[in-house]
Amino acid sequence: MAAPLASLALTALATGGHLGDRAWITLAVIAATFACVTAAGLIGWSRTRYRVTADSFELRSGLFVRRLRAIPLHRVRNVDLTAHPVQRLFDLVVLRAGTTGATGGRDGLTLEALTRPAAERLRAELLARAGGGDAADEPVLSTGDPRWLRYAPLTFWVFGGVFAAVGAVWRVLDDLGVQPWRIGVVRRAFEQFGHSALWLTVPLALLAVAAVGSVGALAVYAENWWRYRLEWADAGTLRVRRGLLTTRSVSIERARLRGAVLREPMLLRAAGGATVRAVAGGLGDSEENRARSTVLPPAPRAEALRVLNGVLALPGALPPPGVAPVGEALFDRPELVRHPRAALRRRFARGMAWTVAPVTAALVVLGALLSLPVLLYCAGGFLLLATPVAYALARDAYRTLGHGLPDGPDGHLLIRSGTFSRDTVALARTAVLAWTFTDTPMARRAGVTTATAAVAAGEGGYRIPDMAAGEAAAFAHAATPGILDEFLAW
Amino acid sequence: MSMPTPAPRLRDPLHGVDPRARRWWTTQALLVVSGPMLLTAAALLVLSLLFFPSALPWLGPLLLVTLVLPALGYVWAMPRWRYRTHAWELGVRAVYAASGWFWRKRRIAPLSRVQTVDTVRGPLQQVFGLATVTVTTASTAGDVRIAGLSDADARELARRIGDAAQLVPGDAA
Numbered sequence: 001m002a003a004p005l006a007s008l009a010l011t012a013l014a015t016g017g018h019l020g021d022r023a024w025i026t027l028a029v030i031a032a033t034f035a036c037v038t039a040a041g042l043i044g045w046s047r048t049r050y051r052v053t054a055d056s057f058e059l060r061s062g063l064f065v066r067r068l069r070a071i072p073l074h075r076v077r078n079v080d081l082t083a084h085p086v087q088r089l090f091d092l093v094v095l096r097a098g099t100t101g102a103t104g105g106r107d108g109l110t111l112e113a114l115t116r117p118a119a120e121r122l123r124a125e126l127l128a129r130a131g132g133g134d135a136a137d138e139p140v141l142s143t144g145d146p147r148w149l150r151y152a153p154l155t156f157w158v159f160g161g162v163f164a165a166v167g168a169v170w171r172v173l174d175d176l177g178v179q180p181w182r183i184g185v186v187r188r189a190f191e192q193f194g195h196s197a198l199w200l201t202v203p204l205a206l207l208a209v210a211a212v213g214s215v216g217a218l219a220v221y222a223e224n225w226w227r228y229r230l231e232w233a234d235a236g237t238l239r240v241r242r243g244l245l246t247t248r249s250v251s252i253e254r255a256r257l258r259g260a261v262l263r264e265p266m267l268l269r270a271a272g273g274a275t276v277r278a279v280a281g282g283l284g285d286s287e288e289n290r291a292r293s294t295v296l297p298p299a300p301r302a303e304a305l306r307v308l309n310g311v312l313a314l315p316g317a318l319p320p321p322g323v324a325p326v327g328e329a330l331f332d333r334p335e336l337v338r339h340p341r342a343a344l345r346r347r348f349a350r351g352m353a354w355t356v357a358p359v360t361a362a363l364v365v366l367g368a369l370l371s372l373p374v375l376l377y378c379a380g381g382f383l384l385l386a387t388p389v390a391y392a393l394a395r396d397a398y399r400t401l402g403h404g405l406p407d408g409p410d411g412h413l414l415i416r417s418g419t420f421s422r423d424t425v426a427l428a429r430t431a432v433l434a435w436t437f438t439d440t441p442m443a444r445r446a447g448v449t450t451a452t453a454a455v456a457a458g459e460g461g462y463r464i465p466d467m468a469a470g471e472a473a474a475f476a477h478a479a480t481p482g483i484l485d486e487f488l489a490w
Numbered sequence: 491m492s493m494p495t496p497a498p499r500l501r502d503p504l505h506g507v508d509p510r511a512r513r514w515w516t517t518q519a520l521l522v523v524s525g526p527m528l529l530t531a532a533a534l535l536v537l538s539l540l541f542f543p544s545a546l547p548w549l550g551p552l553l554l555v556t557l558v559l560p561a562l563g564y565v566w567a568m569p570r571w572r573y574r575t576h577a578w579e580l581g582v583r584a585v586y587a588a589s590g591w592f593w594r595k596r597r598i599a600p601l602s603r604v605q606t607v608d609t610v611r612g613p614l615q616q617v618f619g620l621a622t623v624t625v626t627t628a629s630t631a632g633d634v635r636i637a638g639l640s641d642a643d644a645r646e647l648a649r650r651i652g653d654a655a656q657l658v659p660g661d662a663a
Contacts, residue, residue: 436596436632460630489501
């Protein structure tokens, strides 16, 4: 709805208020759609009833097909209230009651457009009779800090976001038949840019894009993470609440929490920051999982470790004096088994083969075909510059690689990998439900293999890339005794 | 981490797939990859013969290297390679399968985590009397797929996995 309206407004602007036939038809279609959607919404609303009986929460809805959905109260695990800006304007909220379920999907009931007091009452009533346990000892794990905003510009979105926004505007204009380069202002700006001193204006333009992008990144961070609060809602439910205009609330069951990930993307790592994700089941498909599993936005690394302490700790179990809490013990400079040197060679070869060589070859071929010697010099220069960069990245990726079993048999399996995003994954060893070993003829010659631990949570499979082929099976066996036993040759 | 010495290695699964699987994979390669590539090469050669005979001296070798040889190499090597890699074994507590040809994949899933056992016979597989058994777990990264079994083997395997999964205690989650 918003896109056609915005495009219409732009047409009106661009044409100076003279709307053509096409624009009028668009307007009529929009109005008709709007009327239909509103009518459907009103009818749906007027035909929706809910009640809480002695043992279940029931929702009746539908005009032609009457639907009755009921969920037993003892299965209600969490109740989330969310509201987007328009709903907040009218002081309305959406209530979602989530349940425990064996399936990977999200179960539960969603009630739209409740007044806030009614929703609060209903939530209290549902939770009072639900199966949730007592409140945890130290419920609040972390709350947002405006100083964390300094990490916002350290993301891909500084540049990517600006280009995405420009692309979107361009497409809307193109759909409308407005040709942006015909607009006088744009054309004049381009001409002036072309005639200016490029060695000065190009860096200035990049700087301007970076500035705009940083502002955008700040806005995105603020919208997503304002009033961020991570807490144990009760002993069995971890809850994240956040959002400036759209408030979001995500509940994660402790029973389906299988581990956590400390993510340190390159730029963020350079600034001493990190984010935390939960490895949990029942958060939806992989895209939803990515959005909903983040339990800490870009923040100082120390804060990330504190959050990991709270997320992974057993309820009420304080570590004995002198022993680091679980998060710090696992994630802060863990002692990991290093991978064989072949992994470094393979990373360097991969970087050369996929990035450095193709670009160099393209420059050489172009230079030869167009007989432009300057391109050949460029190719040589690129090769000389890019090779050390590729080696440095490969070296960093190699030094990051590691795996280990840092705590006892009931503890975690730790995997670290990645250079553009250094991810340290801790998985509960009991949660691993299958092992996969993959290799290629090259990997076999280099004596490495990639092991993948499958879990019913998060991304499904977590890879340990390029571990020593001779140790892979032994490590998997040590991590999860009982799975591999029958197929091992001693 | 205390590592027992010498470190244990994963041995290969005991049972190979049905020999008919080689013919199935060959047919598949001909239909999906090599056939279209060879047809494209033939069409280009015919067109060149009819309209641009002068292009033949360079087009011929080019097509030979980019289309004909890779197509023949694929249809010759892939089924053999696959047949050598593919194997399976049903243990008392876990199911083990090896698959792939260039990327070799060996996967072990405990029977206590098995959720469903599916047997699939595609149209081509039916012609050769073959079947694929897929054992699903709660994670897609844990699904074990055994392709190229004979019908009888597939039925027997599905039944045994089903029985074993019920006997081995576990919550499948």
